[in-house]
Amino acid sequence: MEQFDNVSVVKKANVYFDGKCVSHNIVLADGTKKSVGVILPAKLTFNTGAPEIMEVLAGECRVTLSGETESRTYKGGESFKVPGNSAFDIEVVDTLHYVCHFG
Amino acid sequence: MEQFDNVSVVKKANVYFDGKCVSHNIVLADGTKKSVGVILPAKLTFNTGAPEIMEVLAGECRVTLSGETESRTYKGGESFKVPGNSAFDIEVVDTLHYVCHFG
Numbered sequence: 001m002e003q004f005d006n007v008s009v010v011k012k013a014n015v016y017f018d019g020k021c022v023s024h025n026i027v028l029a030d031g032t033k034k035s036v037g038v039i040l041p042a043k044l045t046f047n048t049g050a051p052e053i054m055e056v057l058a059g060e061c062r063v064t065l066s067g068e069t070e071s072r073t074y075k076g077g078e079s080f081k082v083p084g085n086s087a088f089d090i091e092v093v094d095t096l097h098y099v100c101h102f103g
Numbered sequence: 104m105e106q107f108d109n110v111s112v113v114k115k116a117n118v119y120f121d122g123k124c125v126s127h128n129i130v131l132a133d134g135t136k137k138s139v140g141v142i143l144p145a146k147l148t149f150n151t152g153a154p155e156i157m158e159v160l161a162g163e164c165r166v167t168l169s170g171e172t173e174s175r176t177y178k179g180g181e182s183f184k185v186p187g188n189s190a191f192d193i194e195v196v197d198t199l200h201y202v203c204h205f206g
Contacts, residue, residue, distance in 0.1 A: 011139050019125075038125050
């Protein structure tokens with residue numbers, strides 16, 4: 001599925017890390033919130049509030065979850081889970097297109 | 104209106120100029136296509152296919168339309184029109200959040 005249908009989109013983007021990460025919030029018909037975004041090549045640390053599933057649509061990244069020592073590589077078609085109130089280090093090797101699923 | 108309701112959103116973003124511009128395409132219920140995006144501080148030249156109305160939600164830019172010599176400044180709440188098959192130079196002074204209306 002290349003698009004979300006019947007959703008609301010917040011017009012103003014979320015811009016993090018001087019624009020290395022840009023996302024737009026969307027709300028599905030059932031009230032579920034997600035975001036669609038891009039992370040440019042960079043090494044960044046993200047903190048989570050709610051648990052997240054990061055669905056990689058395209059690109060490539062190496063992710064190290066908080067408390068872990070080894071990174072794992074994720075490419076388009078793959079996903080990774082991040083616990084709530086946690087963090088992860090991400091090294092984007094090739095511009096990452098993603099959907100972030102919360103909760 | 105801070106959001107578009109009942110729209111489709113293409114999950115994968117458009118990334119231009121090494122990520123200086125990131126946008127997502129949306130389709131309204133009546134089939135109208137728009138995009139919502141961000142331009143980071145930079146001097147860029149955009150080419151248009153269809154005519155565009157750039158609605159600035161937040162930020163600040165100086166725009167020089169193709170064929171004109173003087174720039175005009177646009178801030179949040181303002182818009183500018185660009186003819187089809189044309190171009191414009193834009194200097195983003197403060198990160199620009201925009202909606203692009205086509206046609």
